[in-house]
Amino acid sequence: MAGRLARSLLQRRFGQRLPVRLASGEAYVPEKPPVEGKTENMKLVHAINNALDIAMETDSTAAIFGEDVGFGGVFRCSANLRDKYGSNRVFNTPLSEQGIVGFGIGLATQGSTAIAEIQFADYIHPAFDQVVNEAAKYRYRSASHYHCGPLTVRAPYGAVGHGGHYHSQSVEGFYAHVPGIKVVIPRGPSQAKGLLLASIRDQNPVFFFEPKWLYQAAAEEVPVADYELPLSKAEILQSGSDVTVLGYGSQIQILRQACEMAQSELGVSCELIDLRTILPWDEDTVIQSVCKTGRLVVSHEAPLTAGFGAELAATVQAECFNHLEAPIQRVCGWDTPFPLIFEPFYIPNKVRCFDAIRTVVDY
Amino acid sequence: MAAGAARLVGRLGLLVGRRARNYGRMGYSDSAPSRGPEYTTDLAEATVSLTSKQPLPVYRVLSAGGEMLDPSQDPGLPGETVVRMYEKMVGLCQVDQQLYKAQRMGLISFYMTSYGEEATHFGSAAALHEKDMVYAQYREPGVLLWRGFSLDQMVDQCFNNRHDLAHGRQMPVHYGSPEHYFQFISSPLATQMPQAPGYAHGLKQAGSDNCVIVYFGDGAAQEGDAHAAMNFAATLKCPVIFFCRNNGYAISTPVEENYKGDGLAQRALGYGMEGYRVDGNDVLAVYNVTKKARELVVDEGAPVLIEAMTYRLGSHSTSDDQTGYQDMSEVKDWRERYFPRDRLRGYLQSQGLWDQEKEDELVSVTNETIRSAIKRARAEKKPSLEHMFTDVYDVPPLRLRRQKEEVQAMVAKYPEHFPTASHE
Structure with missing residues (x-):
């Protein structure tokens, strides 16, 4: 009931x-x-x-x-x-x-x-x-x-x-x-x-x-038991060798689909990471992954400018500079208020994320 | 520097004053300071007692059945004006019913009815000047209807189609219309409240004869913004009417869990303004009170608080179910005995201004208007994608123009992933 x-x-x-x-x-x-x-x-x-x-x-x-x-x-x-x-x-x-x-x-x-x-x-x-x-x-x-x-x-x-x-x-x-x-x-x-x-x-x-x-x-x-998961610890949801794909929250569902699409359509192997804690965030997991793959796509729903993706991108370029094969891509909401009727165009949907993966691979 | 010095002198003065009271026998004066109340040694006199104040009664003009209780309180409105109030009220009731149904059918994403609170809209709107600026919360569409906003315009906004004045960017019921001196609605509660005295101050400085009315609920009145708004308005003498629809509930939370005092009206005293408590289901009482408030506001250039006691007969919105938290026998009682539409109809019939034939015709014509509006609005295209990027700034910055090009390129590249066909 x-x-x-x-x-x-x-x-x-x-x-x-x-x-x-x-x-x-x-x-x-x-x-x-x-x-x-x-x-x-x-x-x-x-x-x-x-x-x-x-x-x-x-x-x-x-x-x-x-x-x-x-x-x-x-x-x-x-x-x-x-x-x-x-x-x-x-x-x-x-x-x-x-x-x-x-x-x-x-x-x-x-x-x-x-x-x-x-x-x-x-x-x-x-x-x-x-x-x-x-x-x-x-x-x-x-x-x-x-x-x-x-x-x-x-x-x-x-x-x-x-x-x-x-x-x-x-x-x-x-x-x-x-x-x-x-x-x-x-x-x-x-x-x-x-x-x-x-x-x-x-x-x-x-x-x-x-x-x-x-x-x-x-x-x-x-x-059903009482259990805790660690804060400030990112989780690698899928290991991969070509591109690190990083997000959190509901965007992970979108990124999963984009990774699958990249695998099936481009044969690209993505490493999908859920950040889980935004502050203080787990730099080591992300840095290790990008040093391995050489490419990073970050995605969140919040607007692009000064979104948390900017912090992630800045840290990764400083720590992984010699490993990067392509410019880091951010796939985010646009720099407008959240617009009701335009939501399907506003959010970083599957194809936008897929397209960013393609961009870093093709660079 | 000068202000700092003045403060210091002020503090020294206070210190001297205290010494004076403590050491009067040493030759200091024992009178009260130049600013502030008298002193007393009787604590009872200096007590704000919960038991000494009675709840403020509720002003009304019509009985529950629509009978004029005291002819001296008859506002003396022309018959056609009162009939127009009724017609508009029926329009609101009918459009509420049909848009509520449209939401249930999945045609629109959301809706909120004004069920039971209609008299607060029409009674207050009719007493205002048509160019008095309105800051609404979200449950006052009757004010717009009174000023000539059409049922078609309401329906277009709720369907977020290309005729929506705000390009489909906001959820249904977030109306606005510069033509009708009505600011666009914002969902966060009470945010409009401190803006109202600001606008009113501007009007006053410009020498305007108009004032501002700001509507809010008993829930919103608990936000920090509500306090700031009323204190600013009183202190800065801003011509604004604070109109509270006290409908008993903030979503599920009853007023007893939102405040402990005697409602809102008595807060006026604390802020230093006039306050009234009115029967919000009696359209003529609301008219009288708003008219008096407006006179005061415009003549004195200072704010007034109105608390309209009403009752939310429906759920908060299509998102919740009142049966989970409201006592439905209480709802039934308010519907049967105090429904504003029935009450006004009773009055009109007693005056020979209304009958069943007129009622039937009005309901049928109104329903047909709304039905065809929904049919038309539903078939209309959604606004152009262009409008995702307009109005963020007066002129779109370069970065935003580039983002627009990026979206357009993305849509062209992956057309099957975007609902472009439904947009203009």
């Missing part, structure tokens, strides 16, 4: 035919469980809910709060948790993002585990001051005498097919520029569970951005 309600709510939120994402219609490719043991088939939304449940179960100081989280949240990530843990631990806040993050900083500084939800990443900006000037500097300015490490802020991000300006944005670039916080973006259900538990338990404020188009669209066997 709850599952049905959740499905119907999400379908209503984003139209009845989910996901109407790309003209080329990429679907989620289920992954093998990252740890041993019993599994259950979970969608991304259920894996997040399961991680939150375990975080609450294993830590009596943990609290979940934000707009509409009491009844389960608009995406149903906190469904049933108020019933299970009570309204002192799972509660609605007044409608104020700066309030939510500031409150979370205070709660975390007191020593409680604060798990805040911002309804959409697009709506996090009123909290920017609390993030940049407070959460990020709390430890540094007090020489670790005080810190808000037990704070985690979750927010759905990214394209969904019909979100327009204010329900589609990828905001990780803003936060990647803020020393003192961590930024994590999972690519699917079992990754999300392990990375979210690690984020909640990490003793630094973590911003955890969830790819909203995968909440219902991605399902796979997820271990």
Whole structure:
């Protein structure tokens, strides 16, 4: 019943035919469980809910709060948790993002585990001051005498097919520029569970951005146990010899397809890497790969200019200069606001990524 | 430097004042400082008590059945104006129903109805000057309809076709129209609120007789922007009407979880402005209050806060399901007893201005207009790809012009991967 309600709510939120994402219609490719043991088939939304449940179960100081989280949240990530843990631990806040993050900083500084939800990443900006000037500097300015490490802020991000300006944005670039916080973006259900538990338990404020188009669209066997996946550790999803293809979050699904297309149409062997943590990011895995392949394609949905791809490209050209066979290619959103009706032209879709792979190979 | 010195002198003055109060017997004056309230030794007098204030009552003109409760409160509008309010209200109800259905059929991606809150739109819009600037939240399309924005224009925006004034870039219901002095809607809550006093200040400086109205909900009123907006408007004496639609819910969150005080109207006192609480389902009461507020705003050049008490009869949007969080017997009660359309119809019938025959004809004509608008809008092409890149800046920078060429080349190279055929 709850599952049905959740499905119907999400379908209503984003139209009845989910996901109407790309003209080329990429679907989620289920992954093998990252740890041993019993599994259950979970969608991304259920894996997040399961991680939150375990975080609450294993830590009596943990609290979940934000707009509409009491009844389960608009995406149903906190469904049933108020019933299970009570309204002192799972509660609605007044409608104020700066309030939510500031409150979370205070709660975390007191020593409680604060798990805040911002309804959409697009709506996090009123909290920017609390993030940049407070959460990020709390430890540094007090020489670790005080810190808000037990704070985690979750927010759905990214394209969904019909979100327009204010329900589609990828905001990780803003936060990647803020020393003192961590930024994590999972690519699917079992990754999300392990990375979210690690984020909640990490003793630094973590911003955890969830790819909203995968909440219902991605399902796979997820271990039911309590497990964490390492932060600041990229993962090589597919070994290859010709081109390193680098991304994170929902873009990994697109890049998988582009790599397959490159293999089948060009006979090109791609090494696909999911960065997983955007800040602080895993330089070594990326550098080693590019030194091997000599070519790099980076992709994200956020606009090209000053996107996180710029940081990746700059570091790689400095560290792998003598190994590079072609200029690094970035395949990103264009430098415009996210445009509803032009979404299929705006996002870095499969063929744009494929074309970039072809470009570095043909150089 | 001078300001710093003045602050220092001010602080010294304060210090002297404190010493004066503490050591009056030594010859210092014991009177209150030149700025600020009197002193008291009675703590009760200096207490803001939750028990001493009664909830502000709600001003109304019509009974639930549409009967004029007090003839002295009759706004005296010409019959045709009240009939026009009703006709527009029916138009909004019908277009809401049909676009909601269109979303359910997958024809449009999203929709939000104004179900139950229609009187706040038409009562306030009718009391404004047509050139008073509107900053809306997203649930006030009736204000646009009142000013002549057509049902066709609404439908075109919701279908994001080539006739949408903003080139299909925003989600449905994000209307705007310079011709109707209506700023384009932004989804983030309360962001329009501090802008309204800025615009109003500009109007005042330019010697305009117009004012600004800014609409927002009980949820948005909790954002930091709401506080900044009202404080700026009061402090800088900006001619702006803050119009809160208090509909009981912010998506799923009831007002009891959004504020603890007596709603919004009494906050006016804290900011130093007039405030009114009105029955938001009584179109004539909303008209009277907005008219009075406008007079005050324009005459005094200072802001006013209106809190319209209404009720969201529908879900927040097509994205959620109210049965998951709203008490449906409460919804039923508001629908049966306080529905603004029924109430206004009751009034019109009591005045001999309306009957069943007129009702049937209006509903049938309106439905036909909307049906054909949807049929037409659906067949229209989407805007040209060109418009992905226009309006980012006044003049597209070189880098953006190159990006446009890149997209065009990509589309030409891989045509099967882009939906070019549906675009102009």
